[in-house]
Amino acid sequence: MNEFTERQMQLTWRAPKKSYDVVIVGAGGHGLATAYYLATRHGITNVGVFERGYIGGGNSGRNTTIIRANYGIPAAVRFYQRSVDLYRGLEQETDRWLMHQQKGILWMAHSEAAVRAERMRAKLNTEFGAETEFVGPRQVEELCPQLDMSGGGRWPVLGASYHPQGATARHDRVVWALAEGAMERGAHVHQNTPVEGLILDGERVAGVRTAAGDVAARAVVSAVGGHVSRIAAMAGLRLPIRTHRLQAFVTNHYRQQFGPIVASSELFFYASQTARGEMLLGAEIDPQPSFSYRSSHDFVQDVCRRALCLLPFMSNLRVLRQWTGVCDMSPDYSPIMGRTGVPGFFITTGWGTWGFKAIPAGGEQMAELIATGEIPELIAPFGLDRFARDRTMADRGSAGTH
């Protein structure tokens, strides 16, 4: 047994109370981070987190654990940079090893148009606080010597934007660190306890109906991933969300030599090496809306074909494992956080393919909103009402492959 499992065995699990100050639906990264920051930053510990499966068993455990802030619009760069900063301090803050490793991310350009886009990204990121520089082919080769700089003859690497703070962390260690941090301070986490309905008091959401009985709450937060439209419908809301599958896979291990995370928005894939030495590959979402966790062979085939253009050494590796998560895609490829217009009901959704990197900042900001009642400046542009106000936060270019 290692220190990770030993700590879990010391936790005390309690039965749900009849009422909480705050009920959070979903014990994934965002739900647990909200509980954690409510407890640590605002002293609110009368909190119940309800989870239909197990901690971190949804999309928090089905992603590619990349942490970065090189987004395409100022509000997003600021928000994700906050998350990058919080992640860097999270090991010390929670006193747990999260296997957080700063690797740097190279976002490659294979055409003149892409070079312009990456130069612009580097400028915009630097301007709004996320360190990024444009690097030429020689520096790219130094940072990642495994790359075929000719791109198989079809996709030459003409340069890349380099974001040195790009990192990865171990997903289950992150969610358990947050869960333990919240539980040690008095919050309750209830696994295998699905929320089956919301208790409405007139217009207001006043609690949740769970498999373990009704629970009253002054504030209910939906931190659900994948089935958020169903929860929102219980409060009479329709959401600008469509749910799509996102797949990823790992190969057998390769010697620990692959330094950075590499991504290509023209070849639509990204790759990094896990702590075990596996090459981890991901790409874009499946085209049809779906809630299925089934993986497909043509995804592996397609991504391998594209990845081998840039990383020909991988032709000697074998695919070991493949998995699928379901992503709540918002129309503008930005998250949705904040109030819903229904009193007592808060939402954090639209985490599409960019949820893991936002866990600490998303939780911190939602906790601040619930504790103070004021919408924090950092997430004010990401409210659900932005669609009605014609203030969408279009950022597809930065989300495309992650």
Next chain:
Amino acid sequence: MSLRIPCPLCGDRSVHEFVHGEIRRIPDHVTDPDERDLDFAFHHDNEEGVVTERWFHALGCRRWFEIRRDTTTDRIVGAAES
């Protein structure tokens, strides 16, 4: 095995040849014109279960047709020509 879409003209073909199209329904209880516009522009049913949807065979016969698909299992449950 990837999802294969039954095109009424071309038979079962890979999903990558098609473009997905949603059948938009604004709920009747939404009556305010601005709300209906908002719903049309952004909101989705995002249903879990069997849905009727449109597909366009972009890399084939370039025809629109309707099928019924279970979004929880990603299996086609029936076809209906439009």
